[in-house]
Amino acid sequence: MKSTKTREKVFLASPHMSDEGYEMEYIKEAFDTNWIAPLGENVNQFEVEFATKVGSTDAAALSSGTAAIHLALKAAEVGEGDIVFCPTLTFSATANPIIYQNATPVFIDSDYETWNMCPKALEKAFEQYPEVKAVIVVHLYGLSADMDKIMELCNKHGVRVIEDAAESLGTYYKGKHTGTIGHYGAFSFNGNKIITTSGGGMLVSDNVEKVAKSRFWATQSRDQARHYQHSELGYNYRMSNVSAGIGRGQLKVLDQRVDKKREIFNFYKRELEDLEGVYFMPDNNWGEPNYWLSSMILTGKVRPQHIFEALEEENIESRPVWKPMHLQPYFEKYDFVGEGISEELFANGVCLPSDTKMTQDDLNRVVRIVKGLW
Template identity: 35%
Template sequence: MPPARIHLSPPHLTGGEAAALLAVLDSGWVAPAGPAIAEFEAAVAAATGFPHVLATASGTAALHLAFRVLDIAPGDEVWAPGFTFVATVAPAVQMGAVPRFLDVDPASWTLDPDLLRAELAAAARRGRLPRAVVAVDIYGQAADLDGILAACDRWGVPVVSDSAEGLGASMRGRHAGRGARVAALSFNGNKIVTAGGGGAFAADDPVLVARARHLAHHAKDPAPHYQHSVTGHSYALSSLLAAVGTVQLAALAPRVAARRALFDRYRDALSDLPGISFMPEAPWGTATRWLTAMLVRPDRFGMDREALRQRLDAAGIESRPVWKPLPDQPAFRDAPRAGGAVAAALFAQGLCLPSGNGLAEAEQDRVIAVIRGACLA
């Protein structure tokens, strides 16, 4: 029998999820309400330091609510790094906003504050500042939020932190996303901790969270009948998923340590190969290494990133290219951009390796052996 396929970042259970689910079922609170929701929101607050948290159906839902509470309107510009997942800007685009994509810093792979500062000054001269800027944490690395906030505060532009990939990361002594007007978190199945889905809307301002909570429950007005002054969404999290998420959050710290150890082992085993380098860690914080990402220079390694991905796939190992820049996606072919060479080079060379918390040492050795064999072939 061939060895089992190694997946990129599968869910990893703690062993306590079944009891938590049974407790919720026994309580009768299976709808998106009740004590399991409150416990999950408190656990997210404790893990991140945000005083006010709303559990949501997904990280994308949290981002949509962020754009709603910031009153994004058709024609408004929303700026974000081009090197990110589509959900960073998709809800704003669906609201009629115009995305503008900025390049990232090669030292962190996150939004370049110097480029942002220059672009904001140019936009102010044109009399068209963005309605919001989205900072994005990438592969477990927190964006330089202090630099981004300093650039935006000068012009009164609010910052949203897409921290879907940043849970557990630190930035100058605080959790990723702290300082932004709103942070959006994800508990999707491939994250370090998962609820089997779900997300969170987190903020320091209780008014913003209260408004988001209202919108997340169909914006129902207080009345004995169904009455709506505005339209909302069905964005609340199930109590069942909340119970799973609470159990998983208790394992966050050891899981971050385990992912960092996986990254270190890959780096120690592969860094001697010509043309191989790994995602740098920014000096302002500690990354979780949610996914181990490396760069492959074909002129030195002997094959390009895609050929190596196919070699791994043939060996029963899932790997994945890093994010394709959004300005190069067909959906955003007409969107304005500033720079993009760094993001393009990262996509051309970047590959994410299996990084799950359940990855056994022998399985990691399989990944390492295929990569080393490809280089020596």
């Protein structure tokens, strides 16, 4: 076997600039006009183009997806002491902004049908905490949550819904882009996402006034005055004009990236699903996932750690499924509603390398190594 030092690294998911060089056109424009600081024409146009792409009325380009969730909570008037329901099976960036607002998270379990927020657990949570102020829904690994059931419950109780679509840009739920079904949607353009601005995010909503207010907060809440005046607490959350230029170019190849992610998922599923104890992430007929990370559950003798170690030996990245928030040292003091399905997904889950630059040889390498464990 060749040393891992001589094998080309296969990433879980990494930045992938367009072959056409779209990004450089917009970056060059920013440099040519000397407009490289935050704000500028790229920022303005990226907001318009992104909102058009996902079918939202308005959008605000921000420094991260975390910032988008934070401002969505603020727009939903979540404040000190308020309760916010949040999926437990997610990355900490979903839950952290709840703490920024001095609010209290209550973590909701997953279901096997979607790997996302379980509507039954959500209904139970509403019974226990009728005073809840907002609900954050995550579309994990590009899989859409069951939004009809979730929205029905949230509308019944009159609470704002924030969709964390950081992992699901390009995913549809019943023909509608995830992130545009609730009251607010938050997207991420981190380097590992399906498109990237190197770092950045987007807040979308049909409520134009709330988006405008979010832009205000994101620009240090600077009042309209000749001098610097601030009547509200502000944040340095706006996206730079250079990053927005990258985003405009990346948006042009989003559909290509989704096609490649789907191709990767279908290849893994075709090659590996007949192995004993292997179950791939659900693919419901009401959704069109972007397959951001191809993930599977192992219930047999081969355990996730076996796969992680075998792939790492050949310089190939893989990851566990997210560790639930209610098991995290910082968040374990907060309440959890559910039956532990998220814990089972974490204990048995594997995220296979899903980089859109993977070649067929790379995919064959992964499959050969995984099959060799059975």
